[in-house]
Structure formats: structure tokens, C-alpha cells
Amino acid sequence: xxxxxxxxxxxxxxxxxxxxxxxxxxxxxxxxxxxxxxxxxxxxxxxxxxxxxxxxxxxxxxxxxxxxxxxxxxxxxxxxxxxxxxxxxxxxxxxxxxxxxxxxxxxxxxxxxxxxxxxxxxxxxxxxxxxxxxxxxxxxxxxxxxxxxxxxxxxxxxxxxxxxxxxxxxxxxxxxxxxxxxxxxxxxxxxxxxxxxxxxxxxxxxxxxxxxxxxxxxxxxxxxxxxxxxxxxxxxxxxxxxxxxxxxxxxxxxxxxxxxxxxxxxxxxxxxxxxxxxxxxxxxxxxxxxxxxxxxxxxxxxxxxxxxxxxxxxxxxxxxxxxxxxxxxxxxxxxxxxxxxxxxxxxxxxxxxxxxxxxxxxxxxxxxxxxxxxxxxxxxxxxxxxxxxxxxxxxxxxxxxxxxxxxxxxxx
Numbered sequence: 058x059x060x061x062x063x064x065x066x067x068x069x070x071x072x073x074x075x076x077x078x079x080x081x082x083x084x085x086x087x088x089x090x091x092x093x094x095x096x097x098x099x100x101x102x103x104x105x106x107x108x109x110x111x112x113x114x115x116x117x118x119x120x121x122x123x124x125x126x127x128x129x130x131x132x133x134x135x136x137x138x139x140x141x142x143x144x145x146x147x148x149x150x151x152x153x154x155x156x157x158x159x160x161x162x163x164x165x166x167x168x169x170x171x172x173x174x175x176x177x178x179x180x181x182x183x184x185x186x187x188x189x190x191x192x193x194x195x196x197x198x199x200x201x202x203x204x205x206x207x208x209x210x211x212x213x214x215x216x217x218x219x220x221x222x223x224x225x226x227x228x229x230x231x232x233x234x235x236x237x238x239x240x241x242x243x244x245x246x247x248x249x250x251x252x253x254x255x256x257x258x259x260x261x262x263x264x265x266x267x268x269x270x271x272x273x274x275x276x277x278x279x280x281x282x283x284x285x286x287x288x289x290x291x292x293x294x295x296x297x298x299x300x301x302x303x304x305x306x307x308x309x310x311x312x313x314x315x316x317x318x319x320x321x322x323x324x325x326x327x328x329x330x331x332x333x334x335x336x337x338x339x340x341x342x343x344x345x346x347x348x349x350x351x352x353x354x355x356x357x358x359x360x361x362x363x364x365x366x367x368x369x370x371x372x373x374x375x376x377x378x379x380x381x382x383x384x385x386x387x388x389x390x391x392x393x394x395x396x397x398x399x400x401x402x403x404x405x406x407x408x409x410x411x412x413x414x415x416x417x418x419x420x421x422x423x424x425x426x427x428x429x430x431x432x433x434x435x436x437x438x439x440x441x442x443x444x445x446x447x448x449x450x451x452x453x454x455x456x457x458x459x460x461x462x463x464x465x466x467x468x469x
Contacts, residue, residue, distance in 0.1 A: 059242065063234050071230030078222040082215040089211055093204045094177070098166050101179045104129060104197045108181055128203075132157055132196040149198075157196055168201075175201040247416065259301075262294035269294075304434040308417065308441065318359040318445055325354040325395060325466075326388060328364055333386055336371045345378050349386045354395045356468045358446050366442040369435040370399050370462050377460070378403035393468050400461040406454035414452060415440045 130149060133142040143149050149157075156171050161180055169176050178198040269291040273284060281288065333349045340347045374384045382402040389396050406414060417437045443450040447467050454460040 059238060059245075062241075063238055066234035066237055067227070067230040069230075070233045071226040074229045075222055075226040078226065079219055082218055082222075086208070086211055086215055090208055093207065097177050097199055097201070097204065100129070101166060101177065101197055101199060105179055105181050108183065108195060108197075128199065130198040130200070132198065134158070134161065134194040134196070136193055157198065161194055161196070175205060177201055255305075259298070262297050265294045266291055301434070304438060307438055308434060318362060320357050321360060322355065322357055323360045323363070325356055325358075325363065325397075326351045328360065329367060329386065329388060329397070332364065332367050332371060336375060340375050340378075340384065343375070343378070343380045343382075345375060345380070346383045347386070348383070351386065351388045352390060354388055354390055354468070356395060356466060358466070359442075362442045362445070366439050366464070367397070367399075369439045370464075373435060374399055374401040374403065374460070374462075377401070390468060395464075395466045395468050397464040397466070398461060399464075400459060402459040405456040405458050405460055406452070407456050411452065411454060 131144040132149070132154060133144070143154060153171060157169075157178070160167065160169055160178070163180055166177065166179050169178060176198050178196055181195045181197065183193065183195055269287045272287055273279075276284065329351050330349070333347060333351075337347045371384070371386075378384060378401045384399070384401045387396075387398045387400075415436050417434055440450055443464055443466070449465040451463045451465075452460060453463075
């Protein structure tokens, strides 16, 4: 599946990259074309304006020696087209000059192909019912040979670049496709792992339920009291499945943004005091000491979700802390951020497992035993709650020494 997808992405990315490169090359060509011709037209217009201002001194304006190094050619026409003068001299042949005589009636800036050359020219009438000079019209002619050669060379470079861009586009397409598939592959692997883990988690309670029900069928004459242990075990499995379904529904709704947080002003330290009070009774069953050092914290958020967050974290702390251990909860406000730390002296988390602890169903116990009750979704829900409140959650742990969870929430 990924090979086919990668092939399509390579083709698409290469095509887009190739088109963009050629569009860029075309823009360079047309911009250069416009700039060159615009400069030529500007010079021709300036020449026309100058000649019209100096038409009383036309004879002095056209000194052949003065115009010898000019890139412009002036054809001065007398009455009719018989009397003419070319400046600089010998720049045009008689045949070429005759061809320009047929273009005297054109107005404005014009382009003419004469022979194998292209010219840009403008006709100027220097007589207004007065005889300032023996010349009635002037043609200012510019040979476009230099511009044509420049554009031709540029087109060759762009054409070569276009061929080269095919290989560049393919390489870029392969690179971009590989990069684009990395998160897709990662998501696919996570999804596959999630499905496998969910199936494993569901299989165990369902198997237990099936065995218990079959046991009841085998002993139809037994009383409820006689089968109370079997019934109790079945109820535990049902509670486990119910909790897992609830957690999965929460995560599914969070993924689709269907869960809306109820933003309200809350006193977080009061909520924490209540949670700690409830967990002290549970921790006392394992002789675990729970200490709390809570500073006043006022913020806006979803009270029920924040309560769920700290219930998950404290439940994990009690669950993974051995007897006679210690759990400490501290809260403070620093730089408009509420810092809540929950530390325990439990079994800790292996270093290689820490990057994956927020993944759904992930457990360091590869055998995935259920000696500790839980759906494996608690920390995933905790991370979603923290991120939904624009906060951050960080876990540091040393195997055999304990774990510290730090929750950072904005006060404002």
C-alpha cells in the first residue's frame, strides 16, 4: 500500500515541482524580454522628444562624426522619398534604406523585420508648415540584434534548465514523498498497534466472562451465595469493560473535537485538597503516606476534566507505589503558570519506555498482564486534558526509585 502511495506522491510532487520551475523560468524570460524592449522604447521616445525640441537646428544635430558610436541609426527624408541622409553614414545599404521608405506612414513605435534582422523604429515629422530644414521626416531606427541574441541565449539556458529540472523534480519528488510518508507510516503503525492492543485488552475480560458463565451453566442448582465469587469476578470484568469503553469514547471524541470544555473560574487548590483527601484513605490500605503542599491557584478551565486529570495521576501513583511508600503533591504559581507536581517512591518507569507512556494501551510490561487493574488509556486521556487547557505535562522517572509528574497550566 505504501509503495503505491509513494509512487503517486513522487509523480505528483515531481509534476508540481517541474511546473513551478518552468513557470519561474518563463517569468524570468518574459521579464527580461519586457525590460529590454521597454528600455529600447524609452530611448526611442527620448530621441523623438529631443529632436522635436531641436528641430530648428536639425542640421547641427546630425553631425556624422558625433553619431558615429551611436547604437541608433537616423534616416532623414526630404520631400518625397528621393532625398535622404543616413547617420551614421554607411550604416544602411541603399536596399535597406529603400525598404524603410515604405514604412514612413506608420505611427508610434513599430517593429519591422527587414532581411534577417529585426528593427525597432519610430517616425518623426519635423515640419509644421515651416521649412526649418531640407528634411521633412526622420526615422530613428534601432537594431534589435543585441536583444535578440541575449533573449536567445537566455532561452537556451532556460531550456537546458527545463531538461535539468526533470531530474531535479524527480529527486525532489522522491525526497518529499519519503518525508510525507514518515508521519503516515508512524500513524499507521500506531493504529495497527492500537487495534492489536485493544483486541488483546478486550479478549481477556471476554474470555473470563465466558468461562464464568459456562461455569454457572454447569452448576444450575448452585445458589447465588455458592457462586458469589464467580459472579463477583464477572462483575469486575464488566466494570473493566465499561471503563475501557468510556475511556475509548472520551479519546474518540477528543480526536474528532466533539468534546467541548466547560470554561469556568475554579479554585484548583480546593479541588486538589478534595482529591488528596479521597486518596489518603485508599493509600492507607497499603501504608502509603500522602503529603500535600498546595498553594492557592485560581484559573479558568473545565473543573470535571481537571479533576479527572489528577485522579488519573494519583491513581497511578498509588497503584505503582509499594507498601510503606510516599506520595507528595505540591502546587505553586510561577510566571502566570500553575505548577503541580506529583512524586512517588514507586517502582518507576524504564528509561526506554518513557517516550511511549502517553501512547494508548502502551505498557512496559510486554506480557501485558493485568495484575494491576487499568485500561492503559489513563495517561492518554491525561495528556489530552492538559493540552486542551493549553498546558504541558512531563514525566521523569528512574526505575526502582520513583516517578515525578509535572503539570504546567496557564493561570490566565
